[in-house]
Amino acid sequence: MIYFPQLSSGATGQFPMTRRRENRTVVNQSRQGYQVKLADAAAAITDWHLSFEEMSDQELAALEALFQAAEGRLTPFTFLDPTDNLLAWSEQQSQPVWQASTLLALTAGVADPMGGTAAYQVSNPTTATLTLQQSISAPASLDYCLSLYARSNQSTALWLVRGSETDVRAISPQWTRLISAGQLPDTADSISFGIALAPGSIVDVFGMQAEAQIAASLYKQTAETGGVYPNARFRDDVLTITTVGPSRHSCELDIVNVEYL
Amino acid sequence: MFPLLKTGAVMQYPAKRTLQFNTDAIRFLDGTEQRFRDNPSVLHRWTIPLDLLDEAELTALDQFFVSNQGRFGSFEFTDPWDGTVYPNCSLAQDTFAFQLSGEMRGKTTVTVCENRT
Numbered sequence: 001m002i003y004f005p006q007l008s009s010g011a012t013g014q015f016p017m018t019r020r021r022e023n024r025t026v027v028n029q030s031r032q033g034y035q036v037k038l039a040d041a042a043a044a045i046t047d048w049h050l051s052f053e054e055m056s057d058q059e060l061a062a063l064e065a066l067f068q069a070a071e072g073r074l075t076p077f078t079f080l081d082p083t084d085n086l087l088a089w090s091e092q093q094s095q096p097v098w099q100a101s102t103l104l105a106l107t108a109g110v111a112d113p114m115g116g117t118a119a120y121q122v123s124n125p126t127t128a129t130l131t132l133q134q135s136i137s138a139p140a141s142l143d144y145c146l147s148l149y150a151r152s153n154q155s156t157a158l159w160l161v162r163g164s165e166t167d168v169r170a171i172s173p174q175w176t177r178l179i180s181a182g183q184l185p186d187t188a189d190s191i192s193f194g195i196a197l198a199p200g201s202i203v204d205v206f207g208m209q210a211e212a213q214i215a216a217s218l219y220k221q222t223a224e225t226g227g228v229y230p231n232a233r234f235r236d237d238v239l240t241i242t243t244v245g246p247s248r249h250s251c252e253l254d255i256v257n258v259e260y261l
Numbered sequence: 262m263f264p265l266l267k268t269g270a271v272m273q274y275p276a277k278r279t280l281q282f283n284t285d286a287i288r289f290l291d292g293t294e295q296r297f298r299d300n301p302s303v304l305h306r307w308t309i310p311l312d313l314l315d316e317a318e319l320t321a322l323d324q325f326f327v328s329n330q331g332r333f334g335s336f337e338f339t340d341p342w343d344g345t346v347y348p349n350c351s352l353a354q355d356t357f358a359f360q361l362s363g364e365m366r367g368k369t370t371v372t373v374c375e376n377r378t
Contacts, residue, residue: 016363020356023356
């Protein structure tokens with residue numbers, strides 16, 4: 001798998017950055033202003049404009065290596081959107097993208113810390129540890145940050161699953177944002193994020209978010225697609241780099257994700 | 262439902278609202294005109310420039326764009342000037358772009374138009 005590299009800070013992009021989504025709708029408009037519309041979902045395009053300043057030699061080398069491996073705009077690579085939550089259906093844990101242990105009980109419609117009712121109550125009635133996870137097609141070797149809100153009147157701890165690592169975090173009856181971040185010595189082409197519940201645990205969970213960076217940003221709700229783009233490409237065949245001193249490089253580039261290619 | 266900002270507002274200043282009629286005019290050789298309406302009533306359009314948004318607010322707008330499939334979908338929009346509810350509105354464009362110039366410094370513009378019902 002070839003993928004867009006992270007900077008040494010663990011970030012995928014720098015500010016300012018721009019993301020643009022473009023759909024295609026065929027519109028037939030009558031003289032009186034009435035419209036008949038036809039959506040063409042398969043023609044959707046997402047693109048990013050990224051600017052990098054003060055890149056080191058190593059960071060530039062990683063970017064150049066990707067550009068050469070992809071041969072410019074010829075072949076696709078995996079791009080993890082730095083502005084989005086990598087997990088799909090972040091508020092619908094009943095969707096098939098979520099893999100729940102067989103006997104794990106999920107109850108939707110629980111009051112969440114944002115004032116809505118999008119939280120889930122997750123309970124483990126068994127005598128074994130049960131998990132709720134989502135796997136994404138992205139290199140496990142990158143820096144990731146898993147974050148979620150949790151509360152419980154019965155349990156005092158929750159395990160956060162980030163690939164092969166499991167971090168225990170204390171929880172209380174108050175909503176607390178739990179975070180597990182870091183890099184794993186793992187070369188797999190996919191990584192799972194989720195929670196593990198001890199036997200007998202009942203926990204309210206909201207806002208699961210995975211990001212390819214070292215710290216959590218504000219929670220971002222997602223639907224059928226998260227921020228993983230396995231079919232991204234460079235928009236151009238040219239990569240221009242400006243060097244203003246030793247290990248001080250800058251460049252701008254455009255990445256485009258087109259599903260129909 | 263069109264997403265609200267964290268403040269509960271729909272728009273920020275400067276906001277723009279456009280009212281559009283569609284009149285056809287036929288001008289005769291003697292200079293007189295005959296005019297008639299092409300559209301049965303006025304159509305509204307709101308241009309909503311938004312600045313200093315945080316990522317959650319941007320994501321809400323992005324999800325709204327995705328769920329509407331750009332200008333394909335329709336929704337109910339409440340005119341923030343007078344509270345009138347327009348039941349059949351759409352996004353005016355098939356493109357949604359935002360720029361992040363820093364944390365909680367997102368910027369975008371959304372245009373909503375009323376559809377002929």
